[in-house]
Amino acid sequence: MASRLSLTDFTGRSVSVVLADKTRLCDYDQYLPVLVDQLELFGAEPKKITFFIAYGTHLPQSRSESRDAYGEVFSRYRFVHHECANETLFQKMGCSSRGTVIRLRKDILQSDYLITFGAISHHYFAGYGGGRKLIFPGLGHRDAIYQNHSLFLDKKSRALSKACRPGMVKGNPLAEDLAEIESTKTADMAVHGILNSHGQVCRLLVGTNKADFLKACHLHSQHCEVRSDERYAMVAASCGGHPKDINFIQAHKAIHNAADFVADGGLLIVFARCPDGVGSKTFLPWFQMGGRDAAFERLLDAYAGNGGTALAMMEKTERVRIHLVTDLSSDLCKIIGVEKMDESLAAQKIMRHKGSLAVLPNASLLVRKCG
Numbered sequence: 001m002a003s004r005l006s007l008t009d010f011t012g013r014s015v016s017v018v019l020a021d022k023t024r025l026c027d028y029d030q031y032l033p034v035l036v037d038q039l040e041l042f043g044a045e046p047k048k049i050t051f052f053i054a055y056g057t058h059l060p061q062s063r064s065e066s067r068d069a070y071g072e073v074f075s076r077y078r079f080v081h082h083e084c085a086n087e088t089l090f091q092k093m094g095c096s097s098r099g100t101v102i103r104l105r106k107d108i109l110q111s112d113y114l115i116t117f118g119a120i121s122h123h124y125f126a127g128y129g130g131g132r133k134l135i136f137p138g139l140g141h142r143d144a145i146y147q148n149h150s151l152f153l154d155k156k157s158r159a160l161s162k163a164c165r166p167g168m169v170k171g172n173p174l175a176e177d178l179a180e181i182e183s184t185k186t187a188d189m190a191v192h193g194i195l196n197s198h199g200q201v202c203r204l205l206v207g208t209n210k211a212d213f214l215k216a217c218h219l220h221s222q223h224c225e226v227r228s229d230e231r232y233a234m235v236a237a238s239c240g241g242h243p244k245d246i247n248f249i250q251a252h253k254a255i256h257n258a259a260d261f262v263a264d265g266g267l268l269i270v271f272a273r274c275p276d277g278v279g280s281k282t283f284l285p286w287f288q289m290g291g292r293d294a295a296f297e298r299l300l301d302a303y304a305g306n307g308g309t310a311l312a313m314m315e316k317t318e319r320v321r322i323h324l325v326t327d328l329s330s331d332l333c334k335i336i337g338v339e340k341m342d343e344s345l346a347a348q349k350i351m352r353h354k355g356s357l358a359v360l361p362n363a364s365l366l367v368r369k370c371g
Contacts, residue, residue: 008188011043013112018052018134018187022061022069023243023250023279026119026193027201029071035117035191036073051079052108054118054138057145057305059279080107084142096180098173100148103141104185114185119193119201120220122166122367124256125152125308127175128220131192131213132182148177150303153311158296160311166257166367167221169214179210192216197362199241227369231263233355236346238271240362245272247279248328248336252309254363255322261358261368262320269346270363271325278332286310287335292318313337323349 019028039049060081067074090103108114116134123129137145151174154161169175194203205216237258239245244254251272262268278284282305286295292314299307317337324338325346333340360366
């Protein structure tokens, strides 16, 4: 990290550092002190270093949660909690070829040096998370985020686009839109974290362009994808622990990955605690519109928060049965279309199963590739 920073004199320059929120940690408490020490070594003034928390449309964190996420740096430097609905924060930068109105934060555009720092991960419809997604949708305007996410909808098939899937960038309309938006404002330096199965950083890749981002994605994929044409009658899966199952919206990523290993009509049992509940105020209403087709038509008319996630759940529960071992209530599980199951009953069901079975200890990381 220091060798790249040494190429730049930060004297008198403003520096913006974009970080993920508590749902996508990257050992920030260990590495942010190293980053700020290097910035100051090469002339940056502490008062001119600002950290931005890239919530996207996620709910904001408390101060105590932020201290836990970012360590002692949170108490020493200025942190900005992104507000995607605050119209005054943004400057219009045109439109993408797919119609997304590009609005970026004025303060980011005015910054002398922009750094993104986050973990690379598979994303169930954007291909990959981290990297360019920290600037947008992480620091994006809400309407623009919804416009981009609406590319998840395939109008011809009246279903979710099969090209919007984890690990897919080329030919993925949503990912290609993100790449186009990125060209409007690229980071001067991007720190990509590669995580191990325990959510700890095992490698940091420092880059400056799209090729560096794709290199980090490829490295992540080498350890997190399995080629298999087989699907199983039963799959037992864990999200991989905190914060992968901090709420249902985050746990859904593991559910989505694990469901791809389940045969049609099979059973998926997922251990997803979800201590923070659903994690969104805009998710459950999609289940009260009269079914998948009605929700799809509403989204076509006006895409809104977590609509794609809701549709993805509806498509999964139409194909396979899903049981959750979770802190969520039985009533809430029923709304989502899954059955709540306690841990002992889940263990009995798994042990008594006679057909094909797959066990996924960390489904948030494992992606099935065909062929």
